Amino acid sequence: MAIALGDCPRHHRNTLVGAALLRNRRMKKLRCAIYTRKSTEEGLDMDFNSLDAQREACEAYVTSQRSEGWTLVPNAYDDGGVSGGTMERPALQRLLCDVRAGKVDVIVVYKVDRLTRALSDFAKIVDVLDAAGASFVSVTQAFNTTTSMGRLTLNVLLSFAQFEREVIAERVRDKVAQSKARGIWMGGVVPLGYDVEDRKLMPNAIEATTVVHIFRYYLDQPSVRALKLALDAQGVRTKIQQGKSGPRGGVPFSRGALYWLLSNPIYIGKLRHKDKVHEGQHEAIISTDLWDAVQAKLEASTAERANAIIPNGIALLTGMIRDADDRPMSPSFTVKQGRRYHYYVSSISKDIDREVPGKPAAPVARIAARSIETAARDAVRELLLDPARIAGLDDRAGAAVTSARIDTAAELARQVGPHADHGARNLFERLGLTVRVHPRRVAASLSASALIAALEHLPEGADHEPDRIDLVIRTDVQRGKRGTKLVIAGLEPVGRKPDPRLVNLIAKAHRARSNLFGDQASPRDRHIERLARLAYLAPDITHAILDGNQPAALTSRRLLKLPALPLAWPDQRRLLGFT
Incomplete structure (x- = not known):
């Protein structure tokens, strides 16, 4: 039966109101986590340091709110010696993970700038808090973020915090400049000697x-x-x-x-x-x-x-490309029918190519400049535009750092465009690119540490670490009248389509074979005979051509002009570059 409060005696009415308030308070149990931070490690080894002072003030505030259902979680979230200008703080990341998991309802800090000094980072933290239905409190700065005026006040405070951080950074840079002007070494990597x-x-x-x-x-x-x-x-x-x-x-x-x-x-x-x-x-x-x-x-x-400039542009790979015998390859060109053809050719130097008695001299390697340079551009660009490979550079990097690296990699990819010669060469040198031309393949790699430094806008290091990232440069070996020739196949396009000329050639071959056996063609027709022999290609070769998966160097002209086609399928695969 419902009872109206107005019909109850005064002492009964007070009892009911008190019971209702008690139930409400019990329903508002708030788990509070204290976050503390100090930018430098100075003084952290003391018995009572800045982190302890912040925690003590926050604990006192949480205790004062115990009647409101506030309870303190046992976990400590302390970042000592970490700047507030970054989100990559171990304790802060653990705290945000607990907020997402629903383990924390209120984040308690001594001042707002202990949580962050950047407006952009604050917006990210607020998104996490709003998604989890949590909030935060500054024990020395009273404002309510549920109102527009409270949020304005908070943004003003954070703007001043960010301004203070930038002013401190300027002071440090000025101090370094003045100290070096006086000849004082300001730290860093100790040079050899x-x-x-x-x-x-x-x-x-x-x-x-x-x-x-x-x-x-x-x-x-x-x-x-x-x-x-x-x-x-x-x-x-x-x-x-x-x-x-x-x-x-x-x-x-x-x-x-x-x-x-x-x-x-x-x-x-x-x-x-x-x-x-x-x-x-x-x-x-x-x-x-x-x-x-x-x-x-x-x-x-x-x-x-x-x-060392090629007449039509810069030799992008000078100093980076070598042959299988570790000899540098230099830019060169030949003129044929009034047209220049540019190459990289093995350098013959007495200091490097010393003849060993009883050992024949190493053959001179030569490769088309345009094809190898385009392949190097494509390989580096493919790496920079692959978020998975960029994220895999460092498993310890946080989500924010990884996202920033992926964005920077996309910007760097523009420097290796088809017309950005100067930018491409500068980037190749900075990343420590090396290209090694072997008789049947091309190996290329770059420095992982140099790539990470470029993605984080760090100054170029003095030494490239031995960790290397292999790049993909697809090649094919083409056989002709003058022997074998290494051909750069380039990156395989997504959704590669069959070559209509090759497919049409295979269809003509089977029609020619039927005509020969049906006495519909002249036995002395060399063209029909040349076509008909292609009907005896290995089944897997035929299927690869129809699916568009043949080697890049296999064209309809080359297939038709072959001087002889082996009957054995393994020999066919070897001749046409399927092995």
Whole structure:
């Protein structure tokens, strides 16, 4: 039976109202998670640090709201030494995962800028909270985000937080510039030849000898490429660095690392900051005379490479393409009937091609420039436009970082377009692209670490790590009157269609065979005989042609002009490039 409150005595009415409020409070159990953050690691080793102070204030606030059904979850979400300008924070990612899983109803922070300092990141966090029906509270900044005025207040606070972060970044950049202008080393990768003592560069006697040897030996070599080969044979390795994930380095020098070492003014007691060079406070390793001689040779080499231009454009793969015997391939051309045909041809050098007694000289490799350059563009572009391969570069990267890398990869893919010669060459060099031409295939790869650095807009590294990403360059071996010829097939188009000329040729072959056996053709008709023999192709070859899966080099003209067609099916497959 329903009872009206107005009909009840006053004390009964108070009892009913209190019971209703108690039921409402019990229904509003809110699980609260405290999130704390500090941008630097300074002071985190103290017994009571900034994270503890933030947590203590937040716990007191949650305790004050216990009558409202607020309870504290036992998990701690602390990010020490992590900037608020990024979403890639371990504790924050765990917290958002728990919010999505329905384990947290309220996020409690000391100040809004502890949660994030970027408006864009805040919008992402709000989307996660709204989807889970959760909210957050700042214990020192009272505002209600359920109203338009509250959201405006929050956006204003976050705008100032983002402004403060950018101002701090400007201060750090200015400090680095001023410190380097005074010759103070500001950290980073320790160069070969030096150790760090009390934040200062001190010469390492053993490594300094290696540096001097590299500078002097370069003057005796024809190029940096030859220097690299000589240093590899001598067992000279890069400096071993101690990183967070363990030691790294101790690998053979790459050409990029040697260029960086030979042009680094740190070895003559100076520091480079962007386009300026300042006197350093550390001791020089290289004499000024030796430095000047090396720089003059590097400049001359750069001028020679700049002049290595094909008449119709830039030789994109100069310095990156080699043959099966590890000889560099240089751009060349021939003229036939007034038309230029460009190639990459093995370089014959006395320093590289030393004849071994009893061993025949290696044959000279040659490949069409346009086809191999187009294949290299397509292979790099295919990699950059493949989100799965970009995401697989680093399994530890978060969703935000992976998404940013995929977007950047799509932008880089535009640099390898068919008319972007300068952009393509610069990108190839930055990614450490290498192309190796073998008699029956082409192998290409690039540096995974260099690709990650390019995707994250990091400065070009001095050394390419040994991890490589293989690229797909499809090839075919075509046999002719002058022997075998390597043909670049290019990337296989999606949804490849049958070649109508080849299909029509197969149909004509079977009609010609029927005409010969039906006495409808002249026995001396060489064209009919040439057609009819194609009716004896292996069944799998015929099916591949009808499906459009034949090798790219197999055309109707080549098939019809074959001087002889073997009767054995394995020989046919070998001749036509199906094996």
